[in-house]
Amino acid sequence: MSIIYVLIPIAIILVALAIVIFFWAVKSNQFEDLDRQGYNILFDDDLPPEEKKLAEQRRINQERKDAGD
Template sequence: MESLYILIPIAIVLVVIAIGIFLWAVKSDQFEDLERQGHNILFDDDKPKNEQDKNQDDQ
């Protein structure tokens, strides 16, 4: 029974911290563009990776 006096405040503090982190993420636009990263894997680059490196070295 005495352990509840410790566990309940710890649980409340953890919930408040989790809500705070979630609100910070929403306010800092972490969830604005969820589709872009999923679409990036579908589109190939125009040139293979080794050709891009050669072009950058020439410049």
């Protein structure tokens, strides 16, 4: 029964810590742009210029091939 005297304050401290971290995250705009990271994988912005040119050429060639079929 005496363990409750230890567990209840620990639980209260953990809940208070979670609330503080949540409000810090909201205040520092951590939840402002949730979609950007999901869309980053779709863009080739991180490629070097040479690879961007090759990707563009491949896209153009694929469009020509699809238009010809």
